[in-house]
Amino acid sequence: MDFTLSPINKMVIKAGKDFCERIVPEIDAYMAEHGDYPPDLLEKYAKARMLGFDVPKEYGGLATTNFNLILLIEEFGKTGSTCFLPLLMNNSVAETICHWGSEEVKKKFVPPLCDGSAWATMAFTEPDTGSDPKMLTTTATPDGDDFIINGCKRFISMANKPGYGVFICKDLSLAGQPHDSTAFIIDKKSPGISCSGHYELTGLDGADTCDIYFNNVRVPKENILGKQGQGFNVLLRWISGERIQQAAGMVGVGHQAYLEAKKYSMQRIVNGMPMGYMQGFYWMLGEMKVKIDACRLMVYNAVCKQDAGKNFDTASAEVKVFTTPLIQEVTRMAVQFHGSYGYSKEYLVEKLFRIAMHQGVVASSLEINKTIVGMTALMSK
Amino acid sequence: MKIIVTIKQVPNVTKVKWDADGSLIRAGLPTIINPVDKHAIEAALELKEKHGGEVIVISMGPGQVESALREALCMGADQAIQLTDRKFAGADTWATSYALGCAIKKIGDYDLVISGVEAMDGNTAQVGPQMAEFLGLPLLSYALGIESDGKKVQIQQKLGDFERKIEADFPALVTVEKEINEYRVTPMDKILEAFEKEIPVWEADDVDAELVHLGLKGSPTKLRKVFSPKIEKGKVQMLEGTPEEIARQVADKLNEKFLI
Ligand SMILES: Cc1cc2nc3c(=O)[nH]c(=O)nc-3n(C[C@H](O)[C@H](O)[C@@H](O)COP(=O)(O)OP(=O)(O)OC[C@H]3O[C@@H](n4cnc5c(N)ncnc54)[C@H](O)[C@@H]3O)c2cc1C
Numbered sequence: 001m002d003f004t005l006s007p008i009n010k011m012v013i014k015a016g017k018d019f020c021e022r023i024v025p026e027i028d029a030y031m032a033e034h035g036d037y038p039p040d041l042l043e044k045y046a047k048a049r050m051l052g053f054d055v056p057k058e059y060g061g062l063a064t065t066n067f068n069l070i071l072l073i074e075e076f077g078k079t080g081s082t083c084f085l086p087l088l089m090n091n092s093v094a095e096t097i098c099h100w101g102s103e104e105v106k107k108k109f110v111p112p113l114c115d116g117s118a119w120a121t122m123a124f125t126e127p128d129t130g131s132d133p134k135m136l137t138t139t140a141t142p143d144g145d146d147f148i149i150n151g152c153k154r155f156i157s158m159a160n161k162p163g164y165g166v167f168i169c170k171d172l173s174l175a176g177q178p179h180d181s182t183a184f185i186i187d188k189k190s191p192g193i194s195c196s197g198h199y200e201l202t203g204l205d206g207a208d209t210c211d212i213y214f215n216n217v218r219v220p221k222e223n224i225l226g227k228q229g230q231g232f233n234v235l236l237r238w239i240s241g242e243r244i245q246q247a248a249g250m251v252g253v254g255h256q257a258y259l260e261a262k263k264y265s266m267q268r269i270v271n272g273m274p275m276g277y278m279q280g281f282y283w284m285l286g287e288m289k290v291k292i293d294a295c296r297l298m299v300y301n302a303v304c305k306q307d308a309g310k311n312f313d314t315a316s317a318e319v320k321v322f323t324t325p326l327i328q329e330v331t332r333m334a335v336q337f338h339g340s341y342g343y344s345k346e347y348l349v350e351k352l353f354r355i356a357m358h359q360g361v362v363a364s365s366l367e368i369n370k371t372i373v374g375m376t377a378l379m380s381k
Numbered sequence: 382m383k384i385i386v387t388i389k390q391v392p393n394v395t396k397v398k399w400d401a402d403g404s405l406i407r408a409g410l411p412t413i414i415n416p417v418d419k420h421a422i423e424a425a426l427e428l429k430e431k432h433g434g435e436v437i438v439i440s441m442g443p444g445q446v447e448s449a450l451r452e453a454l455c456m457g458a459d460q461a462i463q464l465t466d467r468k469f470a471g472a473d474t475w476a477t478s479y480a481l482g483c484a485i486k487k488i489g490d491y492d493l494v495i496s497g498v499e500a501m502d503g504n505t506a507q508v509g510p511q512m513a514e515f516l517g518l519p520l521l522s523y524a525l526g527i528e529s530d531g532k533k534v535q536i537q538q539k540l541g542d543f544e545r546k547i548e549a550d551f552p553a554l555v556t557v558e559k560e561i562n563e564y565r566v567t568p569m570d571k572i573l574e575a576f577e578k579e580i581p582v583w584e585a586d587d588v589d590a591e592l593v594h595l596g597l598k599g600s601p602t603k604l605r606k607v608f609s610p611k612i613e614k615g616k617v618q619m620l621e622g623t624p625e626e627i628a629r630q631v632a633d634k635l636n637e638k639f640l641i
């Protein structure tokens with residue numbers, strides 16, 4: 001496969017770098033102070049037209065490739081900022097609604113996600129599970145033309161922000177059937193919804209992850225995304241894309257960790273010369289570079305399958321399995337390069353190390369993906 | 382409102398090399414849009430967003446200026462025109478202004494021409510004013526702010542320690558300072574559209590330029606020599622004697638150099 005970047009790809013990267021250099025620092029400063037995203041964050045993305053990559057123009061999208069999206073995300077990753085999470089979410093949820101939604105649903109819910117007036121959410125995880133649809137306890141009870149939602153979703157990104165979320169619930173009208181989860185599009189400011197405070201996380205500084213509670217929340221039937229019983233399919237298809245985007249961000253994180261280590265290794269004098277000249281360190285640098293290059297190729301490979309309309313579930317799971325430990329290792333090495341300074345907040349590598357840790361436990365765990373890849377291998381002829 | 386923006390492509394380096402004729406060796410150097418010209422594009426785009434119309438960008442230079450023009454289209458310019466012809470080569474500011482002026486005449490029917498105050502490499506700040514002279518346009522230079530009601534243009538002009546407001550009827554030429562605005566992050570939708578647009582290449586004949594005024598031959602400025610000023614290594618002289626004698630010697634030296 002040829003991954004030569006086209007002039008458009010290069011311009012996307014250039015614009016991304018420019019956004020990261022001129023705008024991300026002020027966003028990040030706000031997030032450090034307030035522990036939350038700036039209220040006008042989506043406006044900034046909308047102005048740069050960064051929402052709705054893989055969404056048709058008629059719904060406010062760009063009708064371009066996911067490849068362009070992941071190139072942009074890699075640039076955000078290099079900053080170590082968490083601010084790209086909502087960018088990913090609005091892109092991936094808008095695409096998901098376009099894939100599964102009826103014409104009315106698409107017309108109603110997609111444009112606000114592309115113009116930045118609504119914050120997207122995708123919610124599956126609950127207190128008892130983040131992996132198993134059978135264990136879901138948030139219920140949807142049919143009531144005339146509506147469903148009544150009750151329960152709790154845990155660790156939900158942007159749950160407390162105004163906008164729409166796709167919530168995967170146990171559909172009580174399907175009780176006893178093998179596939180009983182249904183995806184509902186819910187206005188997060190509906191009566192009966194409340195949220196916890198933010199979780200204190202290891203990394204992803206400033207993220208707004210919280211629990212969201214449903215107390216007799218009424219949702220019209222028209223808000224069902226896909227068909228009843230397809231809730232888990234909606235989630236799996238969404239998460240296949242999200243994993244690739246997440247990995248692209250982490251490739252940026254790893255790449256920056258490598259660059260930080262390289263820079264430091266030329267500055268820090270050890271034994272009378274820059275430490276980078278010691279074989280132990282330049283071997284490490286070489287290893288870091290190779291690892292990141294390989295991770296990037298994995299990401300490109302998977303996203304090209306996605307753009308070609310091929311099945312990319314396994315390719316996306318492979319990306320998580322391959323890249324998670326490598327990028328975490330690269331960021332750890334970058335900390336090690338910096339000695340004690342690397343363990344202090346004075347240097348970016350500490351932040352990069354912490355953010356890299358989320359990849360194994362957010363947007364499906366590393367182990368679940370090993371299960372997907374392993375089972376696919378076992379079942380293939 | 383029809384706005385023409387002139388942009389220059391410049392090398393993105395702090396040190397440059399010259400060939401034996403004193404011409405800049407551009408081959409292999411990374412290039413960028415002259416930084417202040419991005420603010421000129423932004424000013425034009427903002428006016429267009431308020432009043433409607435179109436923004437046309439032009440640049441004179443070798444074939445590679447296409448990438449600068451493409452980037453301007455990515456920012457949101459509607460059209461770009463490239464002026465490339467061997468006959469333009471080696472132009473000084475006068476010949477540059479002439480060639481650009483001919484192209485602007487050729488486009489015609491414009492309300493505003495916007496350029497940067499000065500280029501990062503040549504730094505003469507002459508091209509804007511000279512184009513205004515050639516085209517017979519009122520010149521509004523050093524703009525820190527720009528406003529228009531669709532018929533006139535008004536700018537906040539930077540004049541050393543003070544500022545003033547000046548205005549002129551259309552058509553007019555404005556040169557902008559970088560403080561005039563924050564230019565936008567290139568929007569993704571425009572990037573996608575920009576690569577579908579054709580950038581016509583105009584040669585000297587296309588803009589009805591007279592050969593005698595073009596390029597090196599048409600340039601009144603003759604380049605004698607280009608050199609980097611030698612930076613002399615600091616020389617240290619050790620003074621000897623008693624403290625009083627040394628103090629006397631220091632005073633004499635400073636006196637010699639008219640420093641005291
Ligand atoms: C180091 C150096 C010194 C020079 N010194 C002299 C000199 O003393 N006298 C002289 O006559 N020439 C000189 N030149 C040549 C001169 O720079 C260019 O030939 C001339 O094309 C533009 O002048 P400028 O770069 O000073 O532009 P400026 O007048 O500083 O540029 C002002 C604005 O004019 C517009 N503009 C300028 N050039 C172009 C272009 N090619 N296409 C589109 N828009 C443009 C841009 O909007 C720019 O922001 C020098 C060049 C260099 C590299």
Ligand SMILES: Cc1cc2nc3c(=O)[nH]c(=O)nc-3n(C[C@H](O)[C@H](O)[C@H](O)COP(=O)(O)OP(=O)(O)OC[C@H]3O[C@@H](n4cnc5c(N)ncnc54)[C@H](O)[C@@H]3O)c2cc1C
Pocket residue numbers: 122123124125128129130131132154155156157158201204207209358361362363364365366367368371
């Ligand atoms: C910052 C942050 C943001 C988040 N945002 C969202 C969000 O927006 N929406 C959302 O729905 N969730 C979100 N999550 C939740 C996250 O996706 C889940 O926590 C994750 O999927 C793991 O679920 P769990 O912790 O419940 O683990 P469990 O499912 O309880 O699993 C426990 C352990 O068992 C392993 N395991 C489970 N099943 C298998 C299996 N079949 N094979 C092998 N190993 C298995 C897992 O790998 C894990 O190590 C977020 C989490 C965080 C930290």
